[in-house]
Amino acid sequence: MLRYLLSRLLTFVPTFFGVTLISFAFIRVLPGDPIIVMAGERGLSEERYQELVRQYGFDKSVFQQYVDYLGGVLQGDLGASFVTKKPVWDEFFSLFPATLELSICAMIFAVALGIPAGVIAAVNRGKLPDRLFMSSALVGYSMPIFWWALLLIILFSGMLGWTPVSGRMSLMYFFEPVTGFMLIDSLLSGQEGAFRSAVSHLILPTIVLGTIPLAVIARQTRSAMLEVLGEDYIRTARAKGLSPARVNGVHALRNALIPVVTVIGLMVGTLLAGAILTETIFSWPGIGKWMVDSIFRRDYPVVQGGLLLIASMVMIVNLTVDVLYGLINPKIRRR
């Protein structure tokens, strides 16, 4: 197991360098000069411009700039934002809990609904529940996120007035972040109504972000279940006189989960991509919105550092999923 972990960590190395290179190149091929953007509508004098160019090292060759950047990264220095002057590292970790909270909620939403839906569809293959769930999944999967979000906002925020439209917390409440997770912090604060407010802010973004994973998980669960249900050991389970709930929910699902967990792991990347859009729509103060804003501001260090950290997160999550995969699949565990 340890050797496996080490060998997997080793494969991170080329990925890591690849991401630094791509993020470095990506922001530079975008048209627009960060110094001009920073100066805004006021503009700035030629001397001041040259001074800033030297200060940020833009007078050096691109190669040299990359080497400098990489040197910093390897020492754990991701640079500071051009705009706020705060270290990228600090900004990332002050905003990351918001994204994490939203992503976890979306994933729980997707798993909690997707797996039962997939099981029910597979057990009733070809019948009404199957058709209903699978056509909904297809719609959910192919619907544009922003359109879906607007639809929900119009219905639940506009017409029914049940949920707020943006942010993480009503302005009525204020408390210092402890964990960074609004659901936990609001409870810790002890302020009445704060938790309710946190929940109501989370509902729509969770649904919007969780819809595609929900559709993918439901479909994957269904097809994995269908495959497993034809296996000889399911026949054995039925031959013991076990109830259908136990046969499907224990004997079949346990095996079907193996491919489903892989898909869930692979979806973490998709989820972060979706988070960028969702956070922008709901003004959710997380890293998705932070990245979009910094791209518009041509905030080089933030874009580079943010992408690198996001990529690292995805790699770590994928590794965790692989380990988990070994835990639920006995055939791998003992080897």
Added chain:
Amino acid sequence: MSLLEVRNLTVEFATSAGQFRAVEGVDVTLDKGEVLAIVGESGSGKSVSMLAVMGLLPWTATITADRMAFEGRDLREITPAERRKIIGKDIAMIFQEPMSSLNPCFTVGFQIKEALRQHLGLDRKARHNRAIELFEQVGIPAPEKRLNVFPHQMSGGMNQRVMIAMAIACNPKVLIADEPTTALDVTIQAQILDLLLELREKNGMALALITHDMGVVAETAERVAVHYAGQKVEEQPVAGLFGRPYHPYTAALLAALPERATSRILPTIPGVVPGQFDRPAGCLFAPRCAHASAICQTRPPLPRGADEGHARCHTPLLPDGKTVAAPIEEVSQ
């Protein structure tokens, strides 16, 4: 009243090429403490007919029967919940495929204890002890340790023994054993068969034994049913069948046994079992039968009386291995 009574069982599968009849008009009768052997070439519907009794066929299967009763109750008329109380407890089955019949995600201990909990309501400790006892009975070494092992960590033979232990866990009244000893070596094979016969002595368990091994049939069975292309073509007490087969297929099957061969070359049955698309209009065995006459090609034979081994044959064999011509009134019909 028979313990198990199946009349005119037919099973059809929906396949992409249309309906496929895997079992046709099969009768099974099993009394308390009786051993019935079911023999026949591969694909003759032995497993499918028994799976139909267990209610374990996939949804593509259509099962029809005049009667399918256990202890006088028709299995198709009781609720699924009632049927589940019988399946696994009173009627149990050992499957043909030991390697794929155990769930790879659970330890074998979990899987055998599950059967015990389902039907016997034993507590944890009692289940554990019973599981160990069962493993010992089927000859699994170090049973206590084996309980915590996953199926893929054991050999096919060990899996087979676990399957057997699971099937006999609740002391079934009827045990259907589908080639239970294929994955086992000869000594273990004998030990398992002895165990099954011992359970018959002790509990009056009835045994339906599907096998290819005529030696096993001769040693263990009381009655033998011969299947061909989904039909039961003959059924006789074991001595009668070996001594005087009525159906030419049975005779050919016996002649193909190595120990009965008179020359150094084993006689084989020419031709192949009819498939889905070349099912003969008359007797299913007619294309391969040395004694087939005109009527055999056109009219499917009905089972004859018990005195002629229930043989599905127009021209059953005489003691000298020849046949009489089909009776006149049958030809003229």
